[in-house]
Amino acid sequence: METYDLIIAGAGPAGSTLAKALEGSGKRVLLIDKQDFPRDKTCAGWVTPAVMETLNIDLSKYGKGRTLQPIRRFRIGMMGQPAVENDHGRVVSYGIRRCEFDDYLLNLTDTPKQLGTPIKSITRQDGSWQINNTWSAPLLVGAGGHFCPVAKLIGEGPGSHETTVVAKEVEFEMSDEQANNCQAQGDTPELWFCRDLKGYAWVFRKGKYLNVGLGREDNHKLTAHLQDFVETMKTSGRLPADLPSRFKGHAYLLYDHAERPLVDDGLVLIGDAAGLAYSQSGEGIRPAIESALLAADVIRRAPDFSAKYLQTYGDAIAARFGHRDSITEEGFQVPGWIKMPLASTLMRSHWFTRKVVTEKWFLHQDVAPLAANS
Numbered sequence: 001m002e003t004y005d006l007i008i009a010g011a012g013p014a015g016s017t018l019a020k021a022l023e024g025s026g027k028r029v030l031l032i033d034k035q036d037f038p039r040d041k042t043c044a045g046w047v048t049p050a051v052m053e054t055l056n057i058d059l060s061k062y063g064k065g066r067t068l069q070p071i072r073r074f075r076i077g078m079m080g081q082p083a084v085e086n087d088h089g090r091v092v093s094y095g096i097r098r099c100e101f102d103d104y105l106l107n108l109t110d111t112p113k114q115l116g117t118p119i120k121s122i123t124r125q126d127g128s129w130q131i132n133n134t135w136s137a138p139l140l141v142g143a144g145g146h147f148c149p150v151a152k153l154i155g156e157g158p159g160s161h162e163t164t165v166v167a168k169e170v171e172f173e174m175s176d177e178q179a180n181n182c183q184a185q186g187d188t189p190e191l192w193f194c195r196d197l198k199g200y201a202w203v204f205r206k207g208k209y210l211n212v213g214l215g216r217e218d219n220h221k222l223t224a225h226l227q228d229f230v231e232t233m234k235t236s237g238r239l240p241a242d243l244p245s246r247f248k249g250h251a252y253l254l255y256d257h258a259e260r261p262l263v264d265d266g267l268v269l270i271g272d273a274a275g276l277a278y279s280q281s282g283e284g285i286r287p288a289i290e291s292a293l294l295a296a297d298v299i300r301r302a303p304d305f306s307a308k309y310l311q312t313y314g315d316a317i318a319a320r321f322g323h324r325d326s327i328t329e330e331g332f333q334v335p336g337w338i339k340m341p342l343a344s345t346l347m348r349s350h351w352f353t354r355k356v357v358t359e360k361w362f363l364h365q366d367v368a369p370l371a372a373n374s
């Protein structure tokens with residue numbers, strides 16, 4: 001049995017950020033992921049500048065040989081009515097490919113890794129967690145995404161009692177002909193809200209790649225909504241008629257809907273495992289990274305790994321993202337007050353789509369990036 005101070009289950013943005021942040025802390029850390037990297041992750045691949053700033057990513061270096069699509073405009077509409085386009089006059093976000101981005105983050109850390117290694121068994125003995133009967137540590141951090149095996153050890157774990165967002169997307173490299181005919185512009189992602197405001201679709205061009213998807217609160221008629229959207233966009237010529245039909249699905253939790261406890265004795269959850277994605281937009285990469293940094297801060301100073309002490313991390317999450325108990329908004333990405341006939345008018349307003357939808361709900365421009373050493 002190899003022993004460590006902590007084991008991180010999952011090497012996505014949350015896990016790799018935590019591993020990197022704990023370098024130099026004196027803690028012996030092992031990072032485990034079931035997949036070999038580079039690996040893909042179902043995701044639109046949109047990241048806000050706060051992510052790049054917090055991680056101190058050198059954009060010119062990152063952009064060499066990788067897709068890095070600057071975003072300056074958004075095209076926003078409600079399905080069945082014309083969209084409005086807002087120019088922000090500067091770069092307000094980026095498009096990345098997860099197979100490249102996650103691999104880049106993972107390579108930033110020298111932490112020992114066990115990749116291509118599914119966590120199959122977790123047992124507890126003498127105050128230590130034993131993983132696959134091979135590695136042990138007194139602290140286990142769940143960074144394994146929505147169905148993280150560590151999340152199963154806390155509270156009720158993942159399951160049908162949770163209200164999830166279910167999303168489907170396809171990302172593919174366009175042929176020259178598809179790229180020439182594609183009306184979607186790289187610096188102008190398109191967001192199309194479902195008429196019941198329970199979800200939205202996106203068309204996101206990143207260099208040669210096109211990412212099309214739709215996410216909805218719960219699984220209600222997701223495929224039907226997606227098919228309708230794709231057919232309408234094909235008919236209007238905004239999407240290639242020969243768009244691949246291999247849409248991949250994935251579920252995750254929005255912060256306001258998640259009820260997962262974040263800590264227990266010797267256990268901490270970060271990123272999607274903790275259910276932290278922003279409720280209005282579904283953006284999960286920024287909360288994954290920020291939760292990893294908040295956890296690192298608590299772990300670095302830990303006198304012990306008791307639930308009582310680790311709750312310091314739970315408190316830090318509540319201070320950063322809000323107290324879950326006090327959040328009453330329902331729905332996927334829009335607060336209850338907007339779910340009214342007024343919505344279709346507001347979605348035609350340049351002021352509303354720019355100031356509220358984009359700058360507040362999607363870009364969170366009012367929330368400063370988390371300092372990496374906080």
Ligand SMILES: Cc1cc2nc3c(=O)[nH]c(=O)nc-3n(C[C@H](O)[C@H](O)[C@H](O)COP(=O)(O)OP(=O)(O)OC[C@H]3O[C@@H](n4cnc5c(N)ncnc54)[C@H](O)[C@@H]3O)c2cc1C
Nearest residue numbers: 010012013014034044045046119144145167271272284285
């Ligand atoms: C369709 C869709 C579109 C999205 N678009 C965006 C977007 O544009 N921008 C954005 O910010 N967010 C987006 N999100 C959310 C975002 O993808 C997640 O919030 C983010 O990936 C969370 O990162 P993470 O590190 O917590 O988990 P993940 O990225 O899911 O990483 C978890 C890792 O754990 C590993 N793992 C899982 N189980 C095990 C196991 N048993 N043993 C070992 N390893 C395991 C997995 O292989 C994986 O590498 C989208 C989500 C979906 C579904």
